[in-house]
Amino acid sequence: MKNAIALLGQPNSGKSTVYNALTGSRQHVGNWPGKTVEKNDGFYTYNGTRYTVTDLPGSYGLSGNSDEEVITADFIKADQADLVCILVDASQLERSMYMAAEFAQLNKPAVLLLNMMDVAKAQNKEIDHKLLEKRLGIPVLPFTAAESGGYEGLKALFARELAQPHKLASVPEIPAGGDVQAESEAKYRWIADMLDGVIRTEEKRFELSKRDRRLLSPVGGKLACFGTILVGFLAAMFICLPLMGIGSMIPQLLNKPIADLLNGWHVHPWLVSIFSIILPNTVYFCLAMAGFVFGVNLVFGYLEEIGFLARAAYQFDGLLSGLGLQGKAICPILMGFGCTIGGACGTRVMDNWGQRMLTMAVVWAVPCASIWTIIPVISTMFFTPLQTMLVILGILLYVVVLMTVVSKVFGRRLVSETARSGMIMELPPYHKPHWKHILKEAFMKAWDIFKRALRTVTLISLLFWAFSYSGTGDVADSLLYKIGTAIEPVTRIFGLGWRTFMGFLSSAFAKEAVLGVLNAVFVGEGTVLDATFRSAFNVATDNAVLGQAMTDVVSKAEALAFMCACTFNIPCVMALSTTYRESHSLKWTARIAGFYVCGALVLACVVYHIASLFA
Amino acid sequence: MKLTDMKQDQQGVIRRIGGDEHFLNRITAIGVTEGTTFQTVRSDRKMPVLVYLRQTLIAINRADAERIEVEAR
Numbered sequence: 001m002k003n004a005i006a007l008l009g010q011p012n013s014g015k016s017t018v019y020n021a022l023t024g025s026r027q028h029v030g031n032w033p034g035k036t037v038e039k040n041d042g043f044y045t046y047n048g049t050r051y052t053v054t055d056l057p058g059s060y061g062l063s064g065n066s067d068e069e070v071i072t073a074d075f076i077k078a079d080q081a082d083l084v085c086i087l088v089d090a091s092q093l094e095r096s097m098y099m100a101a102e103f104a105q106l107n108k109p110a111v112l113l114l115n116m117m118d119v120a121k122a123q124n125k126e127i128d129h130k131l132l133e134k135r136l137g138i139p140v141l142p143f144t145a146a147e148s149g150g151y152e153g154l155k156a157l158f159a160r161e162l163a164q165p166h167k168l169a170s171v172p173e174i175p176a177g178g179d180v181q182a183e184s185e186a187k188y189r190w191i192a193d194m195l196d197g198v199i200r201t202e203e204k205r206f207e208l209s210k211r212d213r214r215l216l217s218p219v220g221g222k223l224a225c226f227g228t229i230l231v232g233f234l235a236a237m238f239i240c241l242p243l244m245g246i247g248s249m250i251p252q253l254l255n256k257p258i259a260d261l262l263n264g265w266h267v268h269p270w271l272v273s274i275f276s277i278i279l280p281n282t283v284y285f286c287l288a289m290a291g292f293v294f295g296v297n298l299v300f301g302y303l304e305e306i307g308f309l310a311r312a313a314y315q316f317d318g319l320l321s322g323l324g325l326q327g328k329a330i331c332p333i334l335m336g337f338g339c340t341i342g343g344a345c346g347t348r349v350m351d352n353w354g355q356r357m358l359t360m361a362v363v364w365a366v367p368c369a370s371i372w373t374i375i376p377v378i379s380t381m382f383f384t385p386l387q388t389m390l391v392i393l394g395i396l397l398y399v400v401v402l403m404t405v406v407s408k409v410f411g412r413r414l415v416s417e418t419a420r421s422g423m424i425m426e427l428p429p430y431h432k433p434h435w436k437h438i439l440k441e442a443f444m445k446a447w448d449i450f451k452r453a454l455r456t457v458t459l460i461s462l463l464f465w466a467f468s469y470s471g472t473g474d475v476a477d478s479l480l481y482k483i484g485t486a487i488e489p490v491t492r493i494f495g496l497g498w499r500t501f502m503g504f505l506s507s508a509f510a511k512e513a514v515l516g517v518l519n520a521v522f523v524g525e526g527t528v529l530d531a532t533f534r535s536a537f538n539v540a541t542d543n544a545v546l547g548q549a550m551t552d553v554v555s556k557a558e559a560l561a562f563m564c565a566c567t568f569n570i571p572c573v574m575a576l577s578t579t580y581r582e583s584h585s586l587k588w589t590a591r592i593a594g595f596y597v598c599g600a601l602v603l604a605c606v607v608y609h610i611a612s613l614f615a
Numbered sequence: 616m617k618l619t620d621m622k623q624d625q626q627g628v629i630r631r632i633g634g635d636e637h638f639l640n641r642i643t644a645i646g647v648t649e650g651t652t653f654q655t656v657r658s659d660r661k662m663p664v665l666v667y668l669r670q671t672l673i674a675i676n677r678a679d680a681e682r683i684e685v686e687a688r
Contacts, residue, residue, distance in 0.1 A: 061644030065637060095646040095669040102644075180636055184643035185650070206654050206667035218659045314674045318661055321676075422676030423663055424641050429672075 002082065003051045003162055006075065009087030010099050011058040011351065012310075012428045014115045014145035016040075017437065018087065019055040021151055025444055029584055031353070032057075037067050038353045038584075046155040051162075054081065058351065062102040063183070067416070068352065076106050083162050084110040090120040090127055090142070091429060093199055094191055100136075101172050101187035109165030111139045111157060118144045119431055126200040135194050137169025146305070146434035170194065211430065215311045225312045229334045232299040236335075236342060239298060240291035247287030251280040273469065278461050285461075286453045289341055289574045294446035296335065296342045300349060301438040303331070307430045309349055317423045323403060324411035326350060327423060329359045336366030340575035345449070345582055353583070354414040360579050361410050361592045364571055365402040367395060370511035371567050377515065381547035382559040391560070395567055402568060402599070409595065414588075449581055456577040464509055480505075494601045495561035495608025500554060504604075507566040508597065509573050514566060515546070522549040561608035569600040618664055618675070618683040621655040628652050631684040638679065645673060647683070 009015040020027075023042025032039045040055040056075060057068035076084060086103055088096040093114075100112060114120075114129055133140040141157055143150050172190035175182045208216065215221045259276035303309050309328055317327030328349050336343035343363035350356040367375075375395065379388040470478040484491075484498035491501040499521040506517040523545055550559070570576055570593050580589040621627060629651045632642060646669040647653075653668035663674040675683075 059644075061640060064640035064644065092669070092671045095671050098644055098646065180639040181632065181643060181649060184639075185648050188646075188648055201670075206656065206672070208656060216657055216665065218662055314663060314665075317663060317674075317676065422679050424645055424673070424675050424679065426645065427665070427672040427674060 004081045006054045006056050006081035006084050008056050008084050010060050013087040013089050015087050017145040022053050032071050087113045087115050089116050090114040091116050097191045104168050104171045114142045115145050117142045128198045132198045138166045146437045222315050225315050233338045236295035236299045240295035243291030244288045247284040250284045254280040278465050282458045282461050285457050286450050289453050290446040290450035292341045293345045293449045294442050296345050297442035297445045302433050305433050307428045310427045323407035324415050332363050336363040338369050340368045340571035341578045344578045357583050357588050358414040361406050362403050367567050374514050382556050452581045453577050460573045494605040495558050500562040504565045508570040519546050557608050557611035560611050561604040564607045565600045565604035570596050618680040618685050626654045627685045627687045630686050633682040
C-alpha cells in the first residue's frame with residue numbers, strides 16, 4: 001500500500017488550500033513528463049504512516065482535450081492514486097458536482113469533500129450530506145478548507161478509506177454516440193437526481209451586490225480595479241519595508257567588523273572581500289526578495305480569496321487576450337511598475353504554468369520603480385527637461401511594443417492554441433478572508449524563496465565579484481576593464497563605449513547599482529565592486545560631478561542608447577532568481593534572459609545609429 | 616436570439632449551443648447546457664457577457680456568447 005491520495009476539483013474549489021494545509025512545507029514542484037503543466041506532490045505523516053498527496057491540475061471537467069484534463073484523467077485511470085478526494089463548492093453544489101459526474105466514469109475509490117461550507121451557510125443553504133452520502137455510496141464530508149479545525153478529521157477519513165475504500169454506487173448513464181452535449185446533459189441529470197432533496201435554498205432572482213455593480217461596470221470598474229491594485233501594491237511595499245530595512249543593516253553592520261577581523265588574521269584580500277562584502281550583501285538581497293514575496297503573497301492571497309482577482313480578470317480579459325494572456329495577468333503586470341520581483345511572484349494567480357511563464361516574461365518588460373530613479377538623473381545630464389520627458393514617453397511607448405513582441409515570440413510555445421480560447425470563468429461570490437491561512441501561506445512562500453535564492457544569488461554575486469575585483473582598487477586592474485576595453489570595438493556597434501557597457505552589465509545585476517558603477521568608471525571614485533554591492537548604503541554619488549565627467553566622453557546618441565539598453569535589460573539578479581524559482585525552469589528563464597539582453601543591445605544599436613544621424 | 620442580444624436582467628433558456636467539441640466541452644463543463652434557465656446580469660459592449668446560471672455567476676467572452684442561441688422568457 002503506497003497510501004497515495006489525489007486531490008481533484010474545479011478552479012476555486014479550494015484544492016490548493018487543502019493541499020497546502022495537508023502537506024505544509026513537505027512539497028515538491030515539478031512538471032508532468034513532457035508537459036508544461038506544474039506537478040505538485042507532497043506528503044504528510046498521520047499516526048506514524050506516510051501519505052503522499054498529489055494536487056491534480058485544476059479544470060472544470062475531465063473529458064476535454066486540454067493538457068490539464070488529459071493528465072488528470074490518465075493519472076486516475078492508471079491507478080496512480082489509491083484514493084481520489086473530489087472537492088466541490090458547497091455554495092454552488094449543482095454546478096461543481098460536475099467534476100464528480102465526470103469522475104464517476106472512471107470507477108475508482110473516492111471521497112467527496114463539500115468545501116466552502118461557511119459560504120454556503122452564509123447564503124442560507126442547507127445541505128443534507130448524509131442523504132447525499134447514502135446515494136453516492138462514498139463518504140461525504142462537510143468542510144471549510146481555510147479553517148484549520150477540520151484537518152484531523154480529514155486525515156482520519158483518508159486513513160479509514162485507504163484501508164476500506166468505497167466507489168461511487170451511482171453513475172450517470174451516458175448515451176452512446178459521443179455527442180458532447182447529450183453526454184453533459186446526462187451528467188447534469190444525474191447530478192439533479194443525486195441532489196434531489198439534499199439541498200435547501202431560497203431560489204430568488206439574482207442581484208449584483210452594490211460592490212459588484214461598481215466593480216463590474218465597464219469604465220468605473222476598470223478604474224476601481226486599477227486603484228485597488230495600486231493600493232494593494234503600496235500595502236505590499238509597506239509590509240515588506242521593515243524586513244528590507246533590517247536586511248539592509250546586515251551589510252552595514254557586518255562589513256567592517258568582518259573585514260577588520262579577517263585582515264587581522266592576514267587572510268588573502270580576495271577572501272576578505274568575499275566574506276565582508278559579497279556574503280552579507282547576498283543575505284541582504286535574499287531578505288529583500290523574501291520581504292517582497294511575503295508582502296505580495298499576503299496582498300494577492302487576500303485579493304484572490306475575497307474574489308477580487310476574478311473581477312479584475314473579467315475587466316481586463318479583452319485587453320490582454322490580444323497578448324495571449326489571461327485577464328488575471330493585469331495584476332502582476334501592474335505590480336511590475338513597482339518591482340519586477342513582486343510582479344514575477346504575483347503570477348502565482350495564473351491558472352497554468354505556460355500562462356505563468358509567459359506573464360513573467362511580459363512583466364520583465366515593465367520598467368520597475370528603480371529604473372525611474374536612474375533614467376531622469378542620467379537624462380538630465382545630457383538633455384533639457386522637455387527632452388527628458390520625451391525620453392520617458394519614448395520608453396513607455398516601447399514598453400507596449402516590447403510586451404507585444406515578447407508575447408508573440410514566447411506565446412506560441414508557452415500557451416497552446418486551446419489554452420488561448422476566450423474566457424469562460426465563474427466569478428465566485430465574495431468570501432470573508434481567512435487571515436490565518438493567508439498569512440501562513442505567504443510566510444511559507446517567502447521562507448521557501450529565501451532558502452532557494454541564497455544559492456542562486458550567491459553564485460551570480462561571486463561571478464560578478466570575480467569580474468570586477470581589482471587588487472589595487474583601480475578599475476583598470478579588474479577583469480571587467482580588460483574584457484570591456486578589449487571588446488569595445490564590438491560594443492561600439494551597439495553604441496556603447498566600454499564605460500557605458502559596464503553600466504549596462506551592472507544594470508542586469510541591480511538597477512540601483514548603475515549610478516554607482518558609472519561613478520566608478522567615469523569619475524574614478526570608489527571601485528566597481530563597492531559601487532555595485534554597497535548601493536545599499538549609498539556611496540554618495542555627486543550627480544553634478546558625474547554629469548560633467550560623463551558628458552565629456554559620452555555623446556548624446558550614446559547616452560540615449562545607454563538609457564534604452566539599461567531600461568530593457570534583465571531587470572535585476574533578484575528578479576532573474578525569482579523567475580527561476582517560481583517557474584522551476586532553468587531553460588525558460590535562461591531563454592528569456594538571453595532574449596532581454598540581446599533585445600536591449602539591438603535596441604541600443606538602433607537608437608544609437610538613428611540618433612547619430614541627427615546629432 | 617443570441618445570448619449577446621439579451622438585455623440586462625432579462626431571464627431566458629439556453630436553446631442551442633454551436634461550436635467545436637473543444638468549446639462544447641468547456642462551456643458545458645461550467646454548467647451551460649441546452650435547456651438551462653439563466654439570467655443575464657450584464658452585457659456591455661466589448662466585455663464578456665455575465666450570466667447567472669446554476670447559482671453561479673459566469674463570464675463568457677463575447678465571441679463565444681454569439682454562438683449560444685437563447686429564448687427570452
